[in-house]
Amino acid sequence: MTEWYPATSPITLPALDNNGERQAGERIVVVGGGNWGTTFAKVVADGGRDVTLIARRPDQVAEINEAHRNTAYLPGINLPDRIHATCEIEEAIAPADIIFLSVPAQSARENLEEFRPFLRSNAVVVSLMKGVERSTGKRMSEVIREVSGLPADQVAVASGPNIALEIAREEPTAIVVASESEELAVRVAQVARNQYLRSFVNQDVVGTEFGGVLKNLIAIAIGISDGVGFGENTKASIMTRGLAEITDFAVAMGASRETMMGLAGMGDLIATCMSPLSRNFTAGRLLGQGYSYQDVNSRMEQTAEGLRSVDSILLMARERSVPMPIVQQIADVLAGKMHPTDLAPHLATDHESPRGE
Numbered sequence: 001m002t003e004w005y006p007a008t009s010p011i012t013l014p015a016l017d018n019n020g021e022r023q024a025g026e027r028i029v030v031v032g033g034g035n036w037g038t039t040f041a042k043v044v045a046d047g048g049r050d051v052t053l054i055a056r057r058p059d060q061v062a063e064i065n066e067a068h069r070n071t072a073y074l075p076g077i078n079l080p081d082r083i084h085a086t087c088e089i090e091e092a093i094a095p096a097d098i099i100f101l102s103v104p105a106q107s108a109r110e111n112l113e114e115f116r117p118f119l120r121s122n123a124v125v126v127s128l129m130k131g132v133e134r135s136t137g138k139r140m141s142e143v144i145r146e147v148s149g150l151p152a153d154q155v156a157v158a159s160g161p162n163i164a165l166e167i168a169r170e171e172p173t174a175i176v177v178a179s180e181s182e183e184l185a186v187r188v189a190q191v192a193r194n195q196y197l198r199s200f201v202n203q204d205v206v207g208t209e210f211g212g213v214l215k216n217l218i219a220i221a222i223g224i225s226d227g228v229g230f231g232e233n234t235k236a237s238i239m240t241r242g243l244a245e246i247t248d249f250a251v252a253m254g255a256s257r258e259t260m261m262g263l264a265g266m267g268d269l270i271a272t273c274m275s276p277l278s279r280n281f282t283a284g285r286l287l288g289q290g291y292s293y294q295d296v297n298s299r300m301e302q303t304a305e306g307l308r309s310v311d312s313i314l315l316m317a318r319e320r321s322v323p324m325p326i327v328q329q330i331a332d333v334l335a336g337k338m339h340p341t342d343l344a345p346h347l348a349t350d351h352e353s354p355r356g357e
Helices: 035-046 058-066 089-093 105-118 140-148 164-168 182-191 205-228 232-252 263-274 279-288 293-299 305-319 325-334
Strands: 028-031 051-054 083-086 098-101 124-127 155-159 173-178 197-202
Touching: 028 035, 035 051, 035 083, 035 098, 035 164, 051 089, 058 083, 089 105, 098 105, 105 140, 105 305, 124 140, 124 182, 140 155, 140 205, 155 182, 155 205, 155 263, 173 182, 173 205, 173 263, 182 197, 205 232, 205 263, 205 279, 205 305, 205 325, 232 263, 232 305, 232 325, 263 279, 279 293, 279 305, 279 325, 293 305, 305 325
Parallel strands: 028 051, 028 098, 051 083, 098 124, 124 155, 173 197
Antiparallel strands: 155 173
8 A cells, every 4th residue: 555654743732932822833724614624624623733714704704713613514513612714815824834725626726816925935735625627627736736836845635535524523534645745745644633533645646636536426426326226236336347447547647556445546435425425426316316417506505526527537538548438427417418227337338248357
């Protein structure tokens, strides 16, 4: 395995200064007050660090700061008082050492352009997003580097089985942090850990990001199968063949095959395909129940990134001659060319004769 768990040290509070006040440690900011952004802020705060959470709506900011709740996204979850929410972008970003970006992938560029003028030259930006930019096909770390001008050793990504509400409930899990800089990956992993979440590290940014993107597509197929009433054999076949399909694609893009067998690949795939809390699974299930693509988008309260990544992934796959029969059939369902009940991606093949796995 290419993932490994970095050595950890006891969590300690910053030292007192001469006036008896706490000296500031690393200044951590999370951009995005949705369910994953708020959950990740809780993860960091539960690890003993103060966190600034940037949210758009003043009423949401007030609820987080006064009631320590974010009811719209994490109902029933109490938030640590170490989380301070704000709408003031410059005030939050200007002193930040590590910035975790948790916004819809298609708005990442816009958000980065908004806070770029306030970014410190030595700041670190970590992507919590799982998507590719539709207009360019770029991964989120590529968008971050392009817009911010930061070098690769100041950019990282975090991925893995990240069902936000489960983590907010403090159910044990693990994630993986990737950066071209091993030192940075370890630094971020040590920030993103507590008693219920462990962060592993690797240096395969390409594989870690594509694992997070591609599993969403397979989860849509699983959801479609569930929506039309197919059983566990069908789902298991789709998931297994889907893992092979997305691994071939990721390797063609420069990823390590081992990464796809780890938390960012298989781990995230299992969680996203099996959980009713998964947005992509839910979107697929609605498609399987007969709702149109437009209806699904209108019914979803939060973004299902997989729906927006299908065309970009298929284009890249064609450019590299990588067959992706499951993803192609999802595209056909979205375009109305295939009825969900005809979806049999685990059987799709370019060969009429049997072939090996």
